[in-house]
Amino acid sequence: MAKEAHIIGAGIGGLAAAAILAKTGWKVVAHERANTLREVGAGIFLKENGLQVLEELGPLDDLIAKGTRLRQSNLKDANGRSLLARDISAERVYTVLRADLHQHLTTLAAKWGVDVQTSADIVDVHPDGRLNMAGGQEYKADLIIGADGLNSITRRKMGLEVSCVGLPNGSSRMLVPQVDGDLKDESVEQWVGHKRVLGVPVGRSLMYLCASAKESDSRGVQLPFDVGYWSKLFPAYADLFSRVDPSTVIHHRHGLVHVNGWSKGKVAILGDAVHGQPPNLGQGAGMSISNAGSLAHILESEPDVPHALAAWEAKERRLTEQVQNWSENWDHFVHKWPVGVERLRSVVIWGLANTPATRRHWGRLYRGLDQQASPAAPSATNTKSSARLTASN
Numbered sequence: 001m002a003k004e005a006h007i008i009g010a011g012i013g014g015l016a017a018a019a020i021l022a023k024t025g026w027k028v029v030a031h032e033r034a035n036t037l038r039e040v041g042a043g044i045f046l047k048e049n050g051l052q053v054l055e056e057l058g059p060l061d062d063l064i065a066k067g068t069r070l071r072q073s074n075l076k077d078a079n080g081r082s083l084l085a086r087d088i089s090a091e092r093v094y095t096v097l098r099a100d101l102h103q104h105l106t107t108l109a110a111k112w113g114v115d116v117q118t119s120a121d122i123v124d125v126h127p128d129g130r131l132n133m134a135g136g137q138e139y140k141a142d143l144i145i146g147a148d149g150l151n152s153i154t155r156r157k158m159g160l161e162v163s164c165v166g167l168p169n170g171s172s173r174m175l176v177p178q179v180d181g182d183l184k185d186e187s188v189e190q191w192v193g194h195k196r197v198l199g200v201p202v203g204r205s206l207m208y209l210c211a212s213a214k215e216s217d218s219r220g221v222q223l224p225f226d227v228g229y230w231s232k233l234f235p236a237y238a239d240l241f242s243r244v245d246p247s248t249v250i251h252h253r254h255g256l257v258h259v260n261g262w263s264k265g266k267v268a269i270l271g272d273a274v275h276g277q278p279p280n281l282g283q284g285a286g287m288s289i290s291n292a293g294s295l296a297h298i299l300e301s302e303p304d305v306p307h308a309l310a311a312w313e314a315k316e317r318r319l320t321e322q323v324q325n326w327s328e329n330w331d332h333f334v335h336k337w338p339v340g341v342e343r344l345r346s347v348v349i350w351g352l353a354n355t356p357a358t359r360r361h362w363g364r365l366y367r368g369l370d371q372q373a374s375p376a377a378p379s380a381t382n383t384k385s386s387a388r389l390t391a392s393n
């Protein structure tokens with residue numbers, strides 16, 4: 001008889017874990033607290049680590065056909081000077097709509113026979129494989145995966161939490177119609193003081209914008225989104241902001257999770273539950289998918305679940321925490337830097353970004369893979385921004 005896995009949470013991480021476990025022979029039940037399956041957000045970057053596991057699950061053509069393959073990623077300072085311009089054409093970096101990625105995973109889970117239950121709130125979890133729903137129903141599983149997000153109940157019940165904090169900043173995310181002259185295959189992120197805006201195409205008809213500010217900046221984080229405020233601070237994005245429907249913008253505070261382990265007995269944690277972090281490397285979902293794939297393969301070669309979970313943590317935790325630490329340190333660095341000496345921050349970032357060792361390390365973490373993939377060297381230029389957001393070269 002197939003072993004039974006129960007997944008708590010049907011977000012990107014939970015659905016990826018459910019689908020790949022089902023594909024490798026497990027009977028899988030996924031419990032989602034919400035009454036429908038859906039993903040909140042706008043666009044998302046998919047990189048090599050996540051793409052490899054998604055490809056294992058089935059053809060990716062339909063998903064990526066609706067997205068954009070990026071050729072260049074740019075980081076600019078308040079004056080529009082390029083701090084880092086990376087040629088990523090030799091890597092695979094796509095943007096897709098979150099809703100499309102979630103739907104893709106839902107379809108894969110159904111294809112591989114996952115039983116997805118909605119309105120299923122899990123309130124207790126035990127290392128011996130028991131889990132309890134609100135209302136009292138108890139299940140018994142050979143493996144439980146808590147993919148229940150930043151505020152994971154699984155992490156707390158298993159005593160794996162060191163800390164889970166809300167960071168002092170957050171992001172407003174939105175989609176706007178794409179028009180002729182918009183960026184076609186580049187992302188551009190610009191920092192002005194402690195605020196930043198990311199703009200990137202998603203497919204042929206939409207642009208994804210992410211505007212981040214300190215939570216204490218009431219106009220910066222307010223909803224409905226304050227188009228005038230952001231356009232004045234980021235004139236290069238004013239044209240894009242003019243297309244925003246403020247009522248569709250969502251805002252979330254960033255969170256950071258630290259744990260003392262990834263599993264206890266038959267229970268593992270995955271995704272934001274284990275590595276919740278600020279979105280500086282665009283790797284939270286990618287690592288959730290990639291770690292789900294790795295877990296499924298280790299379980300195939302290791303019949304004993306607790307040993308497999310220990311082997312999985314030993315294999316994946318180092319890189320996962322490197323990505324998280326880099327993202328956390330970057331957050332501290334840019335947010336704590338005094339605004340009055342911002343030019344100096346640009347010089348430091350430019351200097352670091354153009355050190356070969358930093359570039360290699362950063363490229364590895366950005367891809368979420370230990371092996372080198374891209375022969376293309378990043379370049380740093382000093383292009384001035386135009387009034388409108390355009391390609392850097």
Ligand SMILES: Cc1cc2nc3c(=O)[nH]c(=O)nc-3n(C[C@H](O)[C@H](O)[C@H](O)COP(=O)(O)OP(=O)(O)OC[C@H]3O[C@@H](n4cnc5c(N)ncnc54)[C@H](O)[C@@H]3O)c2cc1C
Pocket residue numbers: 008009010011012013014031032033034043044045046120121122123147148149150152153171173210252254270271272273279281282283284285286287288
């Ligand atoms: C602004 C921003 C931009 C980002 N951009 C990127 C990017 O470009 N690329 C990238 O890879 N990552 C990105 N991320 C990170 C990425 O969004 C997350 O890492 C990823 O969505 C986490 O997925 P998850 O499945 O672990 O958690 P979640 O998406 O939080 O899913 C958890 C699920 O569990 C359910 N749940 C919770 N508790 C229970 C319970 N007790 N019982 C049953 N169900 C429960 C919830 O309802 C939810 O559906 C970004 C994050 C932010 C904030």
